[in-house]
Amino acid sequence: MAVTMRNRRSEGFTLVELLVVIAIIGVLVGLLLPAVQAAREAARRMSCQNNLRQIGLACQNYAGAQGHFPPANGHLDKKQEELGQVPRWGYLAFLLPYIEQGNVRDSLDTNYEWHVEPNLSLLRQIPIAGFKCPSYSTTQPVNLAEGGTVEYEDSPSASHYWGVMGANTQRDPTLAYFCDDQSSPYTMESTVTGGSRRQVVECVEEDGGPLANNGIIIRQEDVKFSSISDGTTNTFITGEAAFGSPDDQKTRPWWVGSHFNFSYTSKNVGWSINTGTWPGANRNDQGFGSDHPGGCHFAMADGSVQFFNENVELRVLFSFASRQAGEQVGDGASY
Template sequence: MCFLKTTRVRQGFTLVELLVVIAIIGVLVGLLLPAVQAAREAARRMSCSNNFKQLGLAIHNYHSAYNQLPRLQGGTNAIGAINGGTTAPSSNNREELSILVGLMPFLEQQALWEQISNPLQDQNGNIHQPMGGNPQANLSHHQISRYEPWLTEIPSLRCPSDPGAGLPSAGRTNYVACSGDSAYICNHGYADEDGNRTSPNNLAELARASCRGMFQARADSYFRDVLDGLSNTIAMGEIPTDLGDQDKRTHGKADIGGAASGRGTGQGIRGPGEALSCRTFIDPERPQFWASGTNVGDAEQRRGYKWASGRPMYGQMNAILAPNKEICVAKGTSPRANYHGNAMIAPPGSRHQGGCHILMGDGAVKFITDSIEAGDETSSQVYYGGPIAPGSKSPFGLWGALSTAASKETIDAEF
């Protein structure tokens, strides 16, 4: 008799084995995910740095072409006349343009520049003249009409790590000009909105004393003015754009009762300890955000919302507080003060971890940490008639010294 022996073939995993394999895969994914995210952020940070490199090249090419730097808060004003000096200009942008506007031809945005620099009719039938058009043209609180060039999103002006997009912003930017280590009068610079440089308080003299950055509002600037050396002077800084979440870095809080520009009798945000006067409004449970109920300004008056505007909220940074600290606006006593046009403590910042990029005058891009040596943040700023005489070294340490163009300070530390 013959017996056949059969062998039972196993067809698959048991349930326990399958669960173990899934658990192992889950653990491996959990271990790898932070590394993948870190690699992605490193790539975004590199792309952001490359954007800044292009801006540095554009600034140098602009200076080579025109023998000066692009003007901060440049453009057209109400002073002057056409038709042989008999007719006042019918439109202007009140000298509020950022340095980015003049750089457009050097950033491969020639088509956009052609729209800006030639008369353009908007949908309301208004004719916009070269370098501005109808008054304000969506640049400040006196909005008259929609002006498409200012609403254009330009990819090279955006940091890939910043998710901000859409209304109520116009065209966003993450890169702004450095105006120095003082907020006093730097919202006006050397002239008022009508181009007047002598009235009411001799703006040019006041600005010359306090606005000590590589770029000075409503004044021509040159590489030859950077006596501290281009490699030791900040040209531009990175900023995050507002996401509508009361972030203290993108959403200004007002210093109630101060002088809006420093031109009045109040100290505003220029005196001892005044730079920190908004700090009491920070939410103690969420220290990166303002407490509820502290909103100021209209919905579009947020950091990074208008690339074409050179006003402090949109187009400037200063080195009074270290990177990623809070914005503090010098608000006058009027309940409807113009927050985005006022002087302000406007530190740079970013969506990167631990710091932000800055562009040096020689075109080098550096990553500055939040812990950079920033001197005494309770100090008075340098201004005409203040306790720290014009021409003095920056009271804000290495950080302040890097932001000034001609304070004759030696940079002997790594940054």
């Protein structure tokens, strides 16, 4: 019996077909990747917004319990003051019991400042995720204070949320109001409709630059709700500082309030968003900003959080940074 041999064509892709499939997959990935990245950034931005909201609400709760808002720097315990220690704890350290971190506060020896052992070694090992913006990343080291650096990703202590000490308009005296460095205490002049008004403020000269002290998280005095005449919905209490490189003047540990004559975790508003980095800006006057596209968040004194465009006018930021200057942001102003 004759055997019939048939040629069988092997099934599979030709080279051309394979290249077409690869090209289609590449196009789909190219279309989907930006959407995935945008979704991830939206999630990070929401997380950051929630961090600031929790800090803002903690400030409110602290003020309700203590009668005033937390200071930019101060003593955690009266014994520190009795011993004549420099008040170095930052405003975030005062908020620990109000953000479900009371156990951290209890683990510290509050008879002493943060730089005294065993506090410093303990603090370096305490991560508080709510003090970090998830959108910020860098490969540069972070200064740990009192000596030593650590890679940013390995540092549990960095904070990205500065308290707002007020509006430092001294940097540009051509604006509507400014700190007059010829008087002591300084005065702030505000041009308003129908005339002008002068108001005495604590704009104190320090080695790190002037301390505006016309905001809420300030040095020298305790700020009460009653002193926020501009309204809690119109006044910054804290904002993002998570852009650029984490030089040793920006990304400081969350517990540090002051060292020598300048403030680390509370700053003046004196620059536009995403500008003003040290050493171009003095230590008390560095800019707020973030790695979120287009701007950064600020928490208001009423506990709400607002996103401000990086192109917003500086005068608008000044009006929100001060608590009692009576500025009116015009209808044409946007943020």
